[in-house]
Amino acid sequence: MTVSLQDWLSFGWVRAHKTSQQEIADLLAVVDRDLEACQTTGLVADWRFNIAYNAALQLATAALAASGYQAERSNHHFRVIQSLEFTVGADAKTVRKFDLFRKKRNITDYERAETVSDLEAEEMRSLALSLRSSVRAWITKNCPEYAP
Secondary structure, X not given: OOOOHHXXXXXXXXXXXXXXXXXXXXXXXXXXXXXXXXXXXXXXXXXXXXXXXXXXHHHXXXXXXXXXXXXXXXXXXXXXXXXXXXXXXXXXXXXXXXXXHHHHHHHHXXXXXXXXXXXXXXXXXXXXXXXXXXXXXXXXXXXXXXXX
């Protein structure tokens, strides 16, 4: 059985949402800010990772909004990340890696400090940069009314 965002709506995992060019532009501005900020010299790897994670999450949120949906509060980050399969057509490997980073972020945010390596922070940044290209291109092609 193939599942879609319309199915997610009926499951109560997302709700219908009418976005605007301004909302998408604002989300992409957060992305650009965070992608720059995660390169701040002297910032610990945990924070660089978290900032890059937020950039990637805002990209997924923008794609979901452009598709006409918002994730519900329950399992919000998980749903936003998983939605990339339906919005920009992200492959399973990318979604799985992003979800692993979500779990890593939860640990570093809520349980233990200094659990992220410099390499992981850079991998998160690379994932966000890749998503930035994919999401912007997807919006321009599929939802030009929202393109910045």
